[in-house]
Amino acid sequence: MEEYILEMKDIVRTFPGVRALNGVDFRAKRGVVHALMGENGAGKSTLMKCLVGINPPDSGEIWLKGKKVQIQNPNEALKLGIAMIYQELNPVAERSVMENIWLGREPMLSKLPLFVDHKEMYKKTKELLENLEINIEPKVKVKELSVAKMQMIEIAKAISYNADIVIMDEPTSSLTPNEVEHLFSMIQKLKDRGVAVIYITHKMEEIFNIADEVTVLRDGNHILTKPISEMTIDSLITAMVGRYLTDMFPKMQSQIGDVKLSVRHLEVPGLLHDISFDVRKGEILGVAGLVGAGRTELMETLFGLRRKSSGEIFIDGEKVEIRSPSDAINTGIGFLTEDRRLNGIIPVLSVQMNIILANIKNYSKLKIFLDLKTMQNDCEKYKERLKIRTPSLEALIQNLSGGNQQKVLVARWLLTNPDILILDEPTRGIDVGAKAEIHTIITKLACEGKSIIMVSSEMPEILGMSDRILVMSHGQITAILDRKDANQEIIMRYAAAKTNAAIVA
Amino acid sequence: MAQQNKVSNFINKYAIFIVLIVMIIALSFLSPAFLTVQNLINVLITESGRGILALGVAFAIISRGIDLSVGSIVSLTSVIAASLVQEPSYSARIFPNLPLLPPIVAVLAGLAAGALVGLTNGALIAYTAIPPFIATLGSMIIARGFALILTNAYPVPMLRPEFKIIGQGSLGPIPYVVIVFVIVAIIAYIILNYTKFGKHVYAIGGNVNAARTSGIKVEKNLLGIYMVSGICASIAGILITARAASGIATLGNNYELDAIAAATIGGTSHTGGIGTVPGIIAGILILGILNNGLLLLGISPYLQQVIKGIIIVGAVVFDMRKNARQK
Amino acid sequence: MAQQNKVSNFINKYAIFIVLIVMIIALSFLSPAFLTVQNLINVLITESGRGILALGVAFAIISRGIDLSVGSIVSLTSVIAASLVQEPSYSARIFPNLPLLPPIVAVLAGLAAGALVGLTNGALIAYTAIPPFIATLGSMIIARGFALILTNAYPVPMLRPEFKIIGQGSLGPIPYVVIVFVIVAIIAYIILNYTKFGKHVYAIGGNVNAARTSGIKVEKNLLGIYMVSGICASIAGILITARAASGIATLGNNYELDAIAAATIGGTSHTGGIGTVPGIIAGILILGILNNGLLLLGISPYLQQVIKGIIIVGAVVFDMRKNARQK
């Protein structure tokens, strides 16, 4: 009898200073979507990396289709029919989409088996992407794609292995609702084919939408495994964080003041067209849109990472020229970037260095030497406040779990104490507990009179946190809605709107 | 406007070839002797050795490594191959009692030496975590030591004509060394663009984690990469030895820098995953034509260095404008 | 178990220092002359030049660059400084009508040369997109050319004693060159660990995009980084010139490779963001003690190379076990 396609028994895995998995059991069945839940650093990714042989377990057994297996590297895992979408997106940026998808199993010419069959590769890619209704040209270099598209490519790649077990580690972290829908329909097809899908996410609503069973980990320990039908959001959260959480969106009404930042007729050729909007003191401006709407590009332009071709930016009514991030920071803007790996963390440096990075100059004593003591104290404070799970501040950030890396970046920008804080997907990959904490911090900042621009693809977050909501489509603003006028449907309508019909409410 | 954009895209894409062509045109005006068949063949002859080295080393660089040992492999190959094809009459033969071996044995012995050093490099890099710089620095020092031990630092002169012909003979007007160079370039092009191994070289250099999680056997590929580099160095060593008609233990000194420079000028990036054979060939030819041109123009050797430095930097600046931070 | 883990953690963390200590202990047994004050001071004297070069170049490597021009800067500094402090009586003075300048002028001129080359490197790397390898290769060739032009390739002998004292004098038993080396090391340590600039160097090397997004002025810092490297090279050039008592245009030939090797052995990573001053010092001392030990043991020069290569690789393998792919 083969009830479980996969059984992991008593898995232990340690890293220097951390016991990431402490005797975890995990089982998955065919044709079932099994959600794996837990706080940041609970050990979800590590458990899956044990399975695919990236971090083979220190002890414990893995049984696959009733046979005991030892998986030493991802190659063996793929051969055994286990494919994984990694939490940290991992493309070869300089190569084409199709080369990325078929990497390691390139189709070869039948007559000259030494050579790669590019035609066949193109055809197969085209088929695959069409099947999955992903609209990307197989020959473009992956580095030209937005993060969301990269994520779609990774999903397509994992599906194309025709594996028996597909692991998805936060596949929707950069996707907007439309793509999430799309992904879910793909998952449904996998399920119908009898594939076991292991699904990791921090987005509660997704779990109840797609999962059949759920396993919760906490601190490297197995807490429970149950059919989803026996769980509620609250019981799930309680299982994850070990306590009861009251409010995910603890929005407080702040005193909205004068216009702080005002953007007029901003233009970036090919990306942004005629962008005008204001943000007031004490206001949280949510920015919604579909993938590729240009939200990230807009923020990058405000922050001096991109050149605008025309348009003006005013702060406190005065025109400013922002040519570089350092200009932006000096005028009191902070920017939590969307792409954690590219613009965010410095992998080989310590957690502490990563926290203070944007703020080093404020720790200079005598204009030369750094005040290491204060630096450490401040970092310690944010570590506590955001519950960053790390063995020490000296640990390298690359050894932290994805969500904890994100928290470090949030800490970095909070520490600069900017007047205008731009947050691009601030809670991406962050667990529910910490999310509530970050939301509290954001709303408190607004109450202190700061202006917040929050780009998010999570509707509940946008709706729960914003005072006003700016919706973009195809590089233009299609609507600016008031909190009270907005709901998911309206936003989605404007987000999908053909442009030129910009409506400013 | 779109037209203009196309032109500028074209210039960006082919910048390094444009530099090459501009240099050729400029030199044809500056020196009448430049644009003669004989002179151009001479340039090719001269650059064939460095060219093959650069092609090999490019595999290492594309995979985000480096190979410092190629110069030493040239030396080692040189003395090994030469010592197997000395005139039997020559009194100071390295192996005095050696029977008359066919030259192919010498060639194969030389290639084996290069492959072995390459394999060692690859194994060190793949199975210990040491950086390629150190692994190949070590084998560079060791290989040179062996070349000296083997010959006691004396040249290995008096090679048999059957061997020298490799370096000095020609097929019609085209010398064998140039033919070998072209063949190696074509093979390198095919490997990098049309084979699995080539794709994997790019993938490993571009993102080793992605390569590993896609099931590529990174270690085995690294062995292959450094063997390619070692074998190319041996081929260069044999050509150079046959041309110089003497095995010399110091022959390849500092060639590694030249080879790496040629590959880098040709757009091979040390951050990995980027590099093309046509680019590398352009890099080699730029260096070769520059040398030739300065020589033809009779510029003082000291000043030559200054001019050379400026032109190399200038060429790459022009090529890299596309990557410069946009205004 | 935990105890054992602690021990192995300790060994991992301080592996390169353990290599150094093991080498010292082994050599004390193998050669009685090794562990004498005089001999150890000699090692320090010999390594002071390379050491300072390595410290400078480490700034470039940590920032994910490289500086190939340091050897040439040594040459250039050497001839510039020397030509300003020649004995007035010497007939072949470079500047025949120069008044007697205080040696400090020569020192400053030398430093200025290094700073200038460094600034050029930095500007090229910061404001054009060319790779550091090419920028510094270019200035390496150019600087050497200038050194040769300046002196017409002749050495610049007959330096005044006030200048030579820098290289030959000592404070009590400790030679000035060693003192300078120690001071440079301390300053480098302070810069890298306790200043804004130092933190920026690591950040730029670790992830230049993140550094830029965090408001770090990458370009300005790059200027600083390559100037540090250039100035260190000049300091080394002055010390070596004063010791050699002659300005020599070929003085620094190939020193760049030694310096990069020392930094790399000491754990400075070419992938950027990683490197410490104590590690680099360990790297330098390992090379120096190895050199000294092999000489003391009277090992044949050919075999020396082989042993040297093996020990360098072995030391780094030991140091890098921690990063090797865990079983």
Added chain:
Amino acid sequence: KTYHIGVTLYDRDQFISSLEQAILEAAKKYPNVVVDSQDAKQDVNQQMAQVDVFATKKYDAIIVNLINTDTVETIIQRARGIPTIFVNRRPRDTVIDGVKTAYVGSQEYDAGRMQGEFLANFFKGKKEIRYVLFMGQLGLENTNERTRGVKETLEKAGFKLTKVYEDTAEWDRWKAMNQMQQLLGTGKQFDVVICNNDEMALGAIEAMKALKMDLKKIPVVGIDATPPAKEAVKKGEMAMTVFQNAKAQGAVALDFALKAAQGQKIEKFGWVPFEPVTIDNVDKY
């Protein structure tokens, strides 16, 4: 008593290896002499380190083949009182005292002078000589002196020297060959090829042979009289070379070193003359 003698050589090439061999051979004659020979790979710093070590090991004498002759003071200082014999590269005379220090060698300038004398004779009756010159590594003393020697001698003999090509080939056969080949490609005319050593001369000859040039009419001259060069002289391909007597230099250097170690009186200079080698006398060498 056993005498320990340290040797430090500037680098390794054919000549220096012969010199080293000669020193070792000479030492074999004495059962109580041990020689420790090292090379410094053209690194001044390394040479000083080697002398340091010899001094640390309290050797009885040191033989130094200087990389750069100006470093002599420092070398003597580092030797800490141990007798130091300089060989082949001549330091300033003022530091030579004939007690603790001496010089054994030939005058580099003379090698160039001999090339010049041979060529002056060869071109007797001509007014102008159009020359091609391959120099050794730039900045080295033997490169400079040999070059100066040949040029001055020819000029003193009344010739007008016209430069067709002058560059370094860094003592390297292959580099000289490449440069020669490219030069020939230009079709420029010249009367003579002067080389700072034999290896480069042989490289030039290979290139010229490929174009079937008459090596009898356009003489190629080298320095060192290495075995392949002598072979080439015999065949009439190389017009002349200059024999630098490695054997004698080595033997005399060892002799001086040993005497100085024993506290015996030595000369300030041990001259071993260069000797021109042509087809007429090549069999002697």
